[in-house]
Amino acid sequence: xxxxxxxxxxxxxxxxxxxxxxxxxxxxxxxxxxxxxxxxxxxxxxxxxxxxxxxxxxxxxxxxxxxxxxxxxxxxxxxxxxxxxxxxxxxxxxxxxxxxxxxxxxxxxxxxxxxxxxxxxxxxxxxxxxxxxxxxxxxxxxxxxxxxxxxxxxxxxxxxxxxxxxxxxxxxxxxxxxxxxxxxxxxxxxxxxxxxxxxxxxxxxxxxxxxxxxxxxxxxxxxxxxxxxxxxxxxxxxxxxxxxxxxxxxxxxxxxxxxxxxxxxxxxxxxxxxxxxxxxx
Amino acid sequence: xxxxxxxxxxxxxxxxxxxxxxxxxxxxxxxxxxxxxxxxxxxxxxxxxxxxxxxxxxxxxxxxxxxxxxxxxxxxxxxxxxxxxxxxxxxxxxxxxxxxxxxxxxxxxxxxxxxxxxxxxxxxxxxxxxxxxxxxxxxxxxxxxxxxxxxxxxxxxxxxxxxxxxxxxxxxxxxxxxxxxxxxxxxxxxxxxxxxxxxxxxxxxxxxxxxxxxxxxxxxxxxxxxxxxxxxxxxxxxxxxxxxxxxxxxxxxxxxxxxxxxxxxxxxxxxxxxxxxxxxxxxxxxxxxxxxxxxxxxxxxxxxxxxxxxxxxxxxxxxxxxxxxxxxxxxxxxxxxxxxxxxxxxxxxxxxxxxxxxxxxxxxxxxxxxxxxxxxxxxxxxxxxxxxxxxxxxxxxxxxxxxxxxxxxxxxxxxxxxxxxxxxxxxxxxxxxxxxxxxxxxxxxxxxxxxx
Numbered sequence: 126x127x128x129x130x131x132x133x134x135x136x137x138x139x140x141x142x143x144x145x146x147x148x149x150x151x152x153x154x155x156x157x158x159x160x161x162x163x164x165x166x167x168x169x170x171x172x173x174x175x176x177x178x179x180x181x182x183x184x185x186x187x188x189x190x191x192x193x194x195x196x197x198x199x200x201x202x203x204x205x206x207x208x209x210x211x212x213x214x215x216x217x218x219x220x221x222x223x224x225x226x227x228x229x230x231x232x233x234x235x236x237x238x239x240x241x242x243x244x245x246x247x248x249x250x251x252x253x254x255x256x257x258x259x260x261x262x263x264x265x266x267x268x269x270x271x272x273x274x275x276x277x278x279x280x281x282x283x284x285x286x287x288x289x290x291x292x293x294x295x296x297x298x299x300x301x302x303x304x305x306x307x308x309x310x311x312x313x314x315x316x317x318x319x320x321x322x323x324x325x326x327x328x329x330x331x332x333x334x335x336x337x338x339x340x341x342x343x344x345x346x347x348x349x350x351x352x353x354x355x356x357x358x359x360x361x362x363x364x365x366x367x368x369x370x371x372x373x374x375x376x377x378x379x380x381x382x383x384x385x386x387x388x389x390x391x392x393x394x395x396x397x398x399x400x401x402x403x404x405x406x
Numbered sequence: 407x408x409x410x411x412x413x414x415x416x417x418x419x420x421x422x423x424x425x426x427x428x429x430x431x432x433x434x435x436x437x438x439x440x441x442x443x444x445x446x447x448x449x450x451x452x453x454x455x456x457x458x459x460x461x462x463x464x465x466x467x468x469x470x471x472x473x474x475x476x477x478x479x480x481x482x483x484x485x486x487x488x489x490x491x492x493x494x495x496x497x498x499x500x501x502x503x504x505x506x507x508x509x510x511x512x513x514x515x516x517x518x519x520x521x522x523x524x525x526x527x528x529x530x531x532x533x534x535x536x537x538x539x540x541x542x543x544x545x546x547x548x549x550x551x552x553x554x555x556x557x558x559x560x561x562x563x564x565x566x567x568x569x570x571x572x573x574x575x576x577x578x579x580x581x582x583x584x585x586x587x588x589x590x591x592x593x594x595x596x597x598x599x600x601x602x603x604x605x606x607x608x609x610x611x612x613x614x615x616x617x618x619x620x621x622x623x624x625x626x627x628x629x630x631x632x633x634x635x636x637x638x639x640x641x642x643x644x645x646x647x648x649x650x651x652x653x654x655x656x657x658x659x660x661x662x663x664x665x666x667x668x669x670x671x672x673x674x675x676x677x678x679x680x681x682x683x684x685x686x687x688x689x690x691x692x693x694x695x696x697x698x699x700x701x702x703x704x705x706x707x708x709x710x711x712x713x714x715x716x717x718x719x720x721x722x723x724x725x726x727x728x729x730x731x732x733x734x735x736x737x738x739x740x741x742x743x744x745x746x747x748x749x750x751x752x753x754x755x756x757x758x759x760x761x762x763x764x765x766x767x768x769x770x771x772x773x774x775x776x777x778x779x780x781x782x783x784x785x786x787x788x789x790x791x792x793x794x795x796x797x798x799x800x801x802x803x804x805x806x807x808x809x810x811x812x813x814x815x816x817x818x819x820x821x822x823x824x825x826x827x828x829x830x831x832x833x834x835x836x837x838x839x840x841x842x843x844x845x846x847x848x849x850x851x852x853x854x855x856x857x858x
Binding site (some may be wrong): 128129131132135224228233234235237240247253254255256258259328329330332333334335338339369370373374377378380381382 | 472473474475477478481624651652653654657658659660662663664666667669670683686687690691694695696711714715717
């Protein structure tokens, strides 16, 4: 149960970037997994040079903000008015380019970022022993979500982003520079992915393909929670984490199947997702 | 009295044996007359023969995973093939040491050309790739794969197209067991052979009557290894299995849910069947969950770069088997040639997927040369003949009943940081169990047809 919470927290973080981009820009970002991997590698390089996990976290986030901005200006910008199939293809293409670039530079062998010294070790939770780092991850994710929440709900930028999610055309008519907002949103989304990559690196291994399965799971989270919804991503992520960990305790082989079964159920009973609004693009 | 009787019997037998031989010779004299029509039939086309062997070169289709959880192993595997093809084309490396090949360039004078593709650790993609190589490029032999589900799918493909398949890396029992095919040959030890070699060592270092729990990827390989390791540790050591945690193959990178169950199982031994990138991630997480402090970890089949990726902090003291480990080059001169030439070309010491690729290609070239043709039926017969060949592991040959290579199985233990002499010196070979001692006597359900 507790493990589901930490598992879910990581999913929330990755899914959050996905849902913001999807909700505001209407772009199904298949490159999200690759951005997550790039973030992990940026963190890895920083860690190798500085030996500091905090620096690695910062580097992962900032580097990805830059990468996100470059990708948005260079490519995604041209695809806002194109059909979704084109957007899927171009982001999928970005994935291939990024992943192969990583492979060319770092090779296929798994790299390692150890858990920071303040979070190494194991905690005795009475019922079970549990790695300290995974508990700290809960706190890290919690803090980042609060920050993101403040940005989205307490700032002017957030207001525009949320308005953009609801009605893009109206925001335009009101004379707000949507282009710049879109750029910021894509950058923020990429940053969330990169940050999640570094946070996850001490748990999983850093490999070029590390984004592939996390991408699928975060899409499931977004679908369960509802596209473009902050709370949807949070609740969806936690639900997905619990499904994965509870099913694994009873019948390990079915944990992934259960995840998709629940997603199918949500799609049938509430197609817009738990927190989604009907008809939203 | 008894002795005289035996000698008398023996003399009598010798006479009758000679008579039999005479009779056989007489029969053989008339044989060509009877065989003539069939000899013509044997020259009919089959698979890509003779079309694929008409030019000055022959094509080999190579498929290895370059992405997905087994990509690091697949990369090593591919390099082994590249080195073998280069050596065969130039008459270098082990070629001068294989009697049939010594002094020759190419195979039957033909240059080897190849294409390779990325299977993405996915059997469907592997089949797609090799189908193209067989139909478009007229492959005379196909090879490569890392996951057993790829191996089994390719075996069936090879059988359907009547093209020889020298199976790449595959540890599942089914590959040369229930799913064995006339056109497929495997050199890696099956899960059965690995477990048979490993169990006695585990008895010595961990002890008898222990409780074990398994982490198992959900496909042929995982279940095979769990079953065979369970069987021998139970039979020989009195170990008891507390069950297994089965996870979906190539779908997850977080094993916490499974590892929590393992951590709380009360077992003495944690048998980690995960392979490749999955083995690396799950071992690392097992350490974080404190499992490695509480239990002894055993990895029945250690992945190519598991030692390097996890380091001695995690792999030190872990027992398992490997198809090959480079320190064999310190005792075997042929292994030294392989390791040194590989190091010169690729700047690192080869791991075992490269060894499988390299030696298996040499064994194939030897069989083709002895058969004097690329006709797969005759090459199969040459491979089935039990011809013994000196290779980096010592003497190797194939069994005709299941097409499994009879070869020594190295049992290894991870070195600690203090024991390592260089960055690649990650394992110590604690035993080299001779092939014949570990072969499954019942062929694990393989029913090999007589005719190709």
